[in-house]
Amino acid sequence: MDSRGAEQRPVRLDEHATMPGDGEREAGLRLQLPEDWAPAVTPGRTLELSIENAVYLALRHNRSLSVEQLRPLITGTFEATERALFDPVFFAEASVGRERVVRQLEEVGQVDLITTDRDLLEAGARQRFPTGTEVELSLRSVRSDSTRVEEEQFSARAGITLTQALLRGARVESNLARLRQAELDTLASEYELRGFAEALVADVEQTYWEYVLADRRTEIFAEALAVAEQQLSETRSRIAVGQRPETEETAALAEVALRRQGLINARAQKAAARMRLLQLINPAGADWNTEIVLEDTPEPMTFPLDPVDLHVRLSHQLRPELNEARIRARRGELEVIRTRQGLLPRLDLFITLGESGYASAFGRAWRDLDGPGYDYRLGLRFEVPFGNRAAQAESRRARLTRQQSLEAVANLAQLTALDVQTAWLETERTREQISATRVTRELQEEVLRAEQARFRVGTGTALALAQAQRDLLESQLEEVEAVIRHRQALADLYRQSGTLLMRRGIAAPGDEEVVL
Structure with a gap:
């Protein structure tokens, strides 16, 4: 699912649907997805899930997306309403x-x-006729x-x-303004739906990796608890033969209790992440008790990022929210043309x-x-009405609204650039943290081995050994978290630049830049 390395499988959100009877194109998304992407699930049992499968299921079954897909269809009906003004009667x-x-x-x-x-x-x-x-x-x-x-x-x-x-009413562009506005509204709803689909894919990926992180944390705490219990057993054995004072047992018991506490929290976080992921993908035949078996592992990705300027340029071209705002500005231009006609007798x-x-x-x-x-x-x-005040007010309102929409586009472009640069910095930070946390974990393993050797020969204490074990545990968690956070930061960077669907091989309407 990454932009480098693995080949992407195509997913299509097809916009080509027809209105009954007149052959007009309705706006909307119809999913065309390979059936081999769908994982098998037994109710109440387990669901084997890769991140690719998770995205597939979300695009097929997410209820919020199903609601949003109807919006362009509803908006598209206004085109037929405006076009009907020029139908024979x-x-x-x-x-x-x-x-x-x-x-x-x-x-x-x-x-x-x-x-x-x-x-x-x-x-x-x-x-x-449009000619008046x-x-x-x-x-x-x-x-x-x-x-x-x-x-x-x-x-x-x-x-x-x-x-x-x-x-x-004598100008063609004025008479067709409402029809063109209805067409732009339909186009804007497609960009809005693209933005929602992109946010959904990003949310699914973020949640999937959160579940991966929670699962890995659970494993690390379970291993740490087993090590702490083994250390407690060894400490008691040494106390029994008089090699250690009885006070050493307290430190070992505290370490076991601390590890058990961390394991309880990790399991709760894993359960919460599992239910959140099930809600997003909404797989058929599954319920809240369905267990998820993860297929993707958090492998480090340390390839260099593309320059931030490239991501900013892509965001100005492809960001759905920005293109939608440009469409609203174009709609305002048509409103100025339409209301200008009202000033004439x-x-x-x-x-x-x-x-x-x-x-x-x-x-x-x-x-x-x-x-x-x-x-x-x-x-x-x-x-001609006396004073023509209503038409003058309507025309002035249209001009001011258009100016406001242009200012909004400029402001949104600036905010988009800020979002992209912030996401790029976070991605770069997490990429560098991967190698740093790996080195820290390796050094903490050496420290733990040294403390274990000192403890066995009687020169170390159980408290120092517990501290070394605790430091190693934290370094292990930080290393796994750095890998996961980098994956999440990449997904967020791609979403901020408007390229997430393209990078994931998902085709959808609204993939072209709107130019004012």
Whole structure:
């Protein structure tokens, strides 16, 4: 699982999924992982686990990741909502009505009642375009029956209406701003999900190595306890034959009690780390009593680190949080473009053309459409609110928000560089500690052997021997901890630089730099 040496197996978090019906790409992650990565587990028994298996299980079964994977899918639905604004709309209307008009006939001094029955059928389609154009096609048929005429009258009309925005709503980039913002929101959610997946992988690796450390501590304390008990037995034997005073037994007993105390704490830490690791990987068929058998050992890794400047440059290119912030800034640019249109008055040009036919029968009215009947309208429609304060405030808010987002990007870039350099220093420190703690442990072993020899020949004391054993124990723990901390520091450095998934062979969306 390291960037050097072992070959990486590919893990893919595939972003290619489709929305039903329209072929649009939904944002999201669909895991495609080799099945041979999955370890076998028997409920309540043991789980053989390497760090590679742990990452696999977490990416397949972690519940928090399952929740986060739905976020881009939900965000992606807003793209379809905004795109639907430019979809054709079909409309239809059917109505019946009656009108009675009272007319005063002054010439004859009578009242005339005229009753008219009117039936209307109309259908058509309209569509908006990003150019600020709206086109409507309609077909209409009207049947009228009046008491003034003997026969029913039918009229038919086919018409087209075109409306073109000349000022507000006339720019394509402004009309598409909300759609582009929805697309950026979906892209931002992918980067957010990538950041979550990267943090999860880092957390799994950190917890795995914590469990390794707790397991190693348990073994070291168990060995130390066995040595202390053997030393106690040897001390009692020497006291029995008069080679040692009885006071020597107290020091040996204290050392045994101290080792037993350390073993109890180590076992508790190991159990806590085991449950935390089980919660992260959430393997199918396992429960809280499942024991974990570790396959990876804490081998020292002392290869030189890449220059810190390289890690800083990579973080500026690949850090998911930074790219997500850049996407938010680009969204703010679109908001400035969109709100700028609100400062303009509305001026629309409209043209309506129609052909009409009239007859005493429904079919003949439609056949008469090529007759002399027609209508047209041409005009301008103007609208502007007094003061236009709402649009001005919205535009100013958009500009200020964009400026704020740009400042946030610059601040986050600086913090990212600080995080990377801090992680690099910690990684370098732990790398150097590996060799230093190894030398200390080797010297403490020599000190212990010397004290044991002095104790056997009667020139040393049980207290001095116990102190030597205690110093050796601490040096052993420090050596193991230095190796583990270096592994953890490497994982943190890769996460801070945004390269952890790549170095682990995990492919996911959001692996490209966002440029403002």
